[in-house]
Amino acid sequence: MEYELLRFITAFMTGFIFSTSGSLLQWWTQNPLADPTTMGITVPAMVLWLISSSLVSLGLISDFYSGPILLFIYLSLLTLIHIFFANFFYKKKVLVENTILMGVAANLALAAIFSLLQFLFMIQGKQLPSQILVAHFKFINSEQVFLLLFLFLCVIIPSLWNLTKKLQLLLFGKEFLNGMLPAWKDWEKWVFLYLLFVSGVAIFLGGNFSFWGLIMPHFLRKFTIFKINLWKECIIGGFLAGLLLSSLDWICYSYPIFGAEIPVGSVTAVLGPILLIYILKKRLIS
Numbered sequence: 001m002e003y004e005l006l007r008f009i010t011a012f013m014t015g016f017i018f019s020t021s022g023s024l025l026q027w028w029t030q031n032p033l034a035d036p037t038t039m040g041i042t043v044p045a046m047v048l049w050l051i052s053s054s055l056v057s058l059g060l061i062s063d064f065y066s067g068p069i070l071l072f073i074y075l076s077l078l079t080l081i082h083i084f085f086a087n088f089f090y091k092k093k094v095l096v097e098n099t100i101l102m103g104v105a106a107n108l109a110l111a112a113i114f115s116l117l118q119f120l121f122m123i124q125g126k127q128l129p130s131q132i133l134v135a136h137f138k139f140i141n142s143e144q145v146f147l148l149l150f151l152f153l154c155v156i157i158p159s160l161w162n163l164t165k166k167l168q169l170l171l172f173g174k175e176f177l178n179g180m181l182p183a184w185k186d187w188e189k190w191v192f193l194y195l196l197f198v199s200g201v202a203i204f205l206g207g208n209f210s211f212w213g214l215i216m217p218h219f220l221r222k223f224t225i226f227k228i229n230l231w232k233e234c235i236i237g238g239f240l241a242g243l244l245l246s247s248l249d250w251i252c253y254s255y256p257i258f259g260a261e262i263p264v265g266s267v268t269a270v271l272g273p274i275l276l277i278y279i280l281k282k283r284l285i286s
Helices: 003-030 043-057 063-091 096-123 140-171 174-180 184-206 211-219 230-254 264-285
Strands: none
Touching: 003 140, 003 184, 003 211, 003 230, 003 264, 043 096, 043 184, 140 184, 140 230, 211 230, 211 264
């Protein structure tokens, strides 16, 4: 029972994080295709996760310490990543569409590198964990859950509460905010730093749930209560998204197929591209 409870809590918080990150990105960029995966925000964390998994498979570090060590290194590098990328993004005025293309290209390159490493490990009789591409909660432990729960309650929720109130002003348009609020650019940079942080935390403890941040905001906006209120979409909608991912994970765990559990990340990875094609087709028609 303890394992099921830990797994449910982790799935809930992971679903909340990815859903609210997608909502923030789509509201901030005004682009319905934006989410942590398509914009490449998850790539730095996934690269570090791949390095850590390789070291664990080679026996150079313990799996028990890999998560906390990885999180510490990632948080140490966040400032540098934020400074260089933010300056590039704002000074060069990179279009969101181009950022999405770069993000997709980075994810494809990462998948190719993973495939190559998996082949090299296989010919040496070693196994490279596949959680970087197919996320799941099979190997979650109490230490990881307590760490995520602490960050969730003390950092993520308060930061999200504050950011959603500020980003709600985007209803007036970015041009208006740039003229009336000189601090607006700083707020945008804090949004980017927050997204890097939360996506990294979620990936290190659960893996990359591809397209969950793309799927859920569109699903939530089908309901009137979430359409023009970012706070409700993130806080209330985030809890609904967390419960939904927890439910999907419980179904995958409780009903294995031929004795094997389908990773819940595979379910979100299948649903994501279908919705992406639907959104693109709808935009072309309009």
